[in-house]
Amino acid sequence: MIKCPNCGGVLNYNVKEKQVKCEHCGSSFDPKEKIAPTKKAGESNDLEGKVYTCSQCGASLMNFDETAITFCSYCGSQAMIESKMMVQTKPDYIIPFSKTKEECIEIFKRKVNKSLFVPNYMKSDLVLQKFRGIYMPYCIYKLSYSGPKKEKGSKYSHRSGDYQYYDDYTIEFDVDAKYEGLSYDLSSKLYDRYSRAIPFDDKEKEEFNPNYLLGFYADTKDVSGDIYLNEAIITAVDDYSDKLLSMKEVRKYGCSSGYIDFKDVEQKVGMYPLYFLAIRSKDQKNVNYAIVNGQTGELVTELPVSYSKYIVASLIIAAIIFVLINSGLVLNPKEVCAIASGFAIIGLIINIIQNGKLKNRETHADDKGIKSVKKDKDKIKRFSAVTFLILVLAVVIPLVVLASGLVRDIYYYASALISLGLLLITFYGLLKKHNELLSTKLPQLEKRGGDESE
Template sequence: MYECKNCGAELRFDPESQKMKCDHCGSFYDPYDCHEGHETEENTEFGVKVFRCPQCGGEIYTTNTTAASFCMYCGSPAILEARVQKEKRPEKMVPFIKTKEDCKEIYRKQIGRFPFAPSELKNADYLNRFVGVYVPYWLYDTKPPQSIVLAGEQTSRVGDYIYHDHYRITGEIDASYEGLSFDASSSFDDHISEGIAPFPVEKMKPFTPAMLCGFYADTADVSAQLYEGDVRSMAGEDVLGKIRKDQTAHHYYYSGTESDFQTKVEPQFEIPSVKRALFPVWFLTYRKKDRVAYAVVNGVTGKLAADLPIDEKKYMISSLLMAIPIFILLNFFLVLTPQTLLSLTP
């Protein structure tokens, strides 16, 4: 726990001021000046309180003394199992900038566009269930091989004949990619993470546990090796695009297929560095029986991704109200009787 030097109350990280704030006396502190116990930047681990959901097995941790009353992943109100342990220290983090009130307003605007959403999704008590969570990510640095050999082609026309000259193109690549990010939590769905990406890397700061105060963090349980192929593919796609443009400008065309590039060149991409990082996400979980839906907000940009359920009663009532006048009109114009014919006669 991080205590206020003036009154001894617990501190929390305030997204608006980007400072540690004491809600009791109103004092503010620089997060990098706040240390807990014997904590130093050289430590590779730091102490946390871990909460585990007995329903889905999801785990989150915090540096606060507060308890988690429900699971943000499955929406279960069950009492979460707690334990104290050491967590590996990330190198980087992007602190929260959007507040809970910001998220509520963003969500209200979005939910207002869906007339069939359950009424409880607009309830003030429900919106207070927004939880700020730092999601773990892997940050990859990669670079292509310094020199490569590719198949090239030059086409020319002489009279009625078209000539295709094939070449071996040898060249050097001066490129590097830093901070390619992939989420490191198996509980955080990849489709959801893609829906609120990207997180601005210019907001990234050195990690300090102090910035976790007032928030939770998810545990990293996905191996960094899992995404190495995706990292090479992402960088390789960009490199190949630039090669095609460059060779076209010099009248030489890369004649190989994308598959050739993927199998022959991309495996040569080096990954010299992989770092741990935490990115801020606001979570809102909805659960009704076996239906679980999420709304997540990027804690920096405010970008929202939501899986909104449908209230079946609202949908049925609206469908019936629309169907009745349509049925009457169709019945009036399509079912011809002597009475309708007389009514249509001038």
């Protein structure tokens, strides 16, 4: 633990001033200098901190001063269990925070205020104050190849009778390829879909320095960097191949694919800065995440739709349509019937798409990190057979009436009304699924109970 050398007080890294400051006596220090002689922090090969484990979701957070971690940034729970000092291998690199917490809250507020259907509780200052600066372990790959390479090419030459003749070429060249900054987060708690959305500028990374951690949390890594190696290689090989095939000299000889076997693979660990906020839903069953990149200020969040706001908006739209129809836009009963059936078909398609997404989410098909540590699946109830049946009825009923060639208008209007009514019933379910898709179900919460409010 690094303490103030003048008074023994708690030190924090001040993002705005780019200085390490003492909370007690106000001294400030250059983070690039060694601050405290107490422990040879800069020289040792270890990173020492206190680990707190969340008894609800299992997340482990580290901090580096005497203050306690009072709530879990991943689920909002206050059931944090302090464990002993933990010694980790020192990371290789760090990107210091360059956005302050206030800037981060501003960025989030700007986004939320633009979104019409966001529930009010997501805008409360009490909630927003819980944004926490967390250093996330990232695995950084450097792939390089330098040396001679050969590729094969084949080109049409001429035709003779039934035969086509091709000339084969061997293209020899020298390659000097270097891929840096292919980075992947090493915490299974941070979903890949979030980390991919707010990438870091790898060029600004510095040699690891524990002074930047002061006043922030750090996540502990629970995913091996090896699982992303393949992805990094594929990314680099694809790019290499694109570049190679875009060269005139190479295309001229009919080369159609390029492959490179990166012999030099360097794997390093860096601590990258994120502001993290878990917002619990009103019923305390789900959390929505808001994550701001502490270097670039980019935000990723998935905002749920407020049911009450949605209903109000729908009523307003319905009123506008009603007025329009009354003011002369006259549809004949058959058209009304066809339109109703058309709406139901759209409803059916949306439901099927949503269902596919929920299935992916359930199996974490898009996230190597989680898949590597998580064996049990999140149980998300999917689109039921009943919903499917209701929607099929909503499509079919107006079509049957249309086909029957009934004379009285009332049948057409009635079937359109029934169809739209059925569609509305499924819409509530759809909205619920939409919100589920954008949030993460809290584990064990039903058993333990928990409260985000202080």
